[in-house]
Amino acid sequence: MVISAPGTETGAAKRRRPTALRGHRVLPIPAVLWLAILFLVPVGILLSTSFLSYEGPDVVLDPNLGNYSSLFSDSHFLRILWSTVWTSLAVAFICAVMAYPVAHFLVRSNSRIRVLVVVLVLSPMVASVVVRTYGWLVLLEKDGLISQVLEGTGIHDGPTGLRGTYAAIIIGLVHVLLPFSVFTTMSSLQAVNPSLEQAARDLGAGPVRTFFRVTLPLSLPGVTAGAILVFAICLGAFATPSVLGGGRVQTLATLVQEAMITTGEWARAASVAAVILALGLSVILVLSWSARLTSRGGRPEVGGRG
Numbered sequence: 001m002v003i004s005a006p007g008t009e010t011g012a013a014k015r016r017r018p019t020a021l022r023g024h025r026v027l028p029i030p031a032v033l034w035l036a037i038l039f040l041v042p043v044g045i046l047l048s049t050s051f052l053s054y055e056g057p058d059v060v061l062d063p064n065l066g067n068y069s070s071l072f073s074d075s076h077f078l079r080i081l082w083s084t085v086w087t088s089l090a091v092a093f094i095c096a097v098m099a100y101p102v103a104h105f106l107v108r109s110n111s112r113i114r115v116l117v118v119v120l121v122l123s124p125m126v127a128s129v130v131v132r133t134y135g136w137l138v139l140l141e142k143d144g145l146i147s148q149v150l151e152g153t154g155i156h157d158g159p160t161g162l163r164g165t166y167a168a169i170i171i172g173l174v175h176v177l178l179p180f181s182v183f184t185t186m187s188s189l190q191a192v193n194p195s196l197e198q199a200a201r202d203l204g205a206g207p208v209r210t211f212f213r214v215t216l217p218l219s220l221p222g223v224t225a226g227a228i229l230v231f232a233i234c235l236g237a238f239a240t241p242s243v244l245g246g247g248r249v250q251t252l253a254t255l256v257q258e259a260m261i262t263t264g265e266w267a268r269a270a271s272v273a274a275v276i277l278a279l280g281l282s283v284i285l286v287l288s289w290s291a292r293l294t295s296r297g298g299r300p301e302v303g304g305r306g
Contacts, residue, residue: 043277050270067271077255081275084251087166088234091173092227098174099181099226104215106182107189121182129176133243136172137163140244164246172240177233181226188222189215228287232280252276 051063071077102121106114124132139145142161162168192215200210238253245254252272259269 046270046277047274049267050274052267067267068275071268071271071275077272080250080252080255083166083249084235084253085279087169087173087251088231090170091177091234092231094170094174095178095181095230096185096223096227099178099185100223103182103185103189103222107186108194121179124175125179129239130243132176133172133240136168136175137243140168140171163244164248166249168244168246169241169249169251172244173234173237176237176240177230180229180233181223184226184229185219185222188219188225191222192218224287224290228284231283235276235280 048063050067051065053064053066102117105111106117106121127135140162141147142163144161147161162171196218197210197214200214201207205213236253237251238257241249241251242254242257245251250258252275256269256272256276259265259272
């Protein structure tokens with residue numbers, strides 16, 4: 001009988017290990033193929049279409065940058081591009097600010113109302129985006145509940161409505177996307193060791209200083225991830241801007257719909273969609289890079305009262 005020492009591997013175990021590793025390498029293949037077929041192939045078709053031009057119903061097989069040059073020389077498109085970007089940034093910022101205290105409460109509190117708060121956070125995700133958007137449409141119309149409250153309390157004379165404004169789009173998108181920020185921030189806060197906060201307090205840091213020098217920096221990756229996710233979704237959001245914009249406010253997504261359905265300019269629509277994709281990827285890369293730099297920063301000083 002051969003008895004192997006603890007911590008050593010027999011020859012049979014060593015022979016089985018490469019086989020197991022090869023088996024693990026095979027596991028991602030179905031997911032990779034699925035993404036390649038349903039994402040990379042359509043994106044490839046989209047990008048190739050954006051370099052084509054049309055003469056009537058006929059496609060001119062002469063790839064060029066004409067669609068992009070016409071887009072970026074069009075002041076109307078540039079206004080819509082800027083409006084979409086700042087609207088997406090505003091939604092991402094508002095979601096991050098609103099989500100943080102909710103996530104902090106859910107992670108650190110033992111209150112009985114935690115379950116109720118979780119239900120309230122999840123409730124917007126139960127209904128579809130269209131249903132939620134039309135709910136806000138009812139509230140934001142000139143004869144809606146918000147207008148009636150403002151008029152009844154004397155805050156505003158006469159009926160007022162927010163439909164057809166960027167404010168309405170921001171309100172609707174924040175309602176739709178707030179849960180994403182809450183849960184990404186929660187995951188980051190759960191990874192923060194409470195003993196670090198206790199150590200900061202033991203060293204003389206007050207609650208405010210402990211939060212800004214320990215808790216917030218350590219949870220920033222989750223906040224950044226939530227902001228990136230919200231921003232990327234906002235760039236391509238269609239249902240909420242289309243309904244709450246009322247046809248008076250356009251975003252890049254509604255511009256794609258107009259080019260495809262109304263004017264039949266498929267190459268222009270593909271170019272706008274490619275701009276959305278490139279813009280989203282650029283922001284994701286920049287924010288991810290800045291988040292890595294932040295996480296690699298030196299340890300902050302936490303001593304002193306705060």
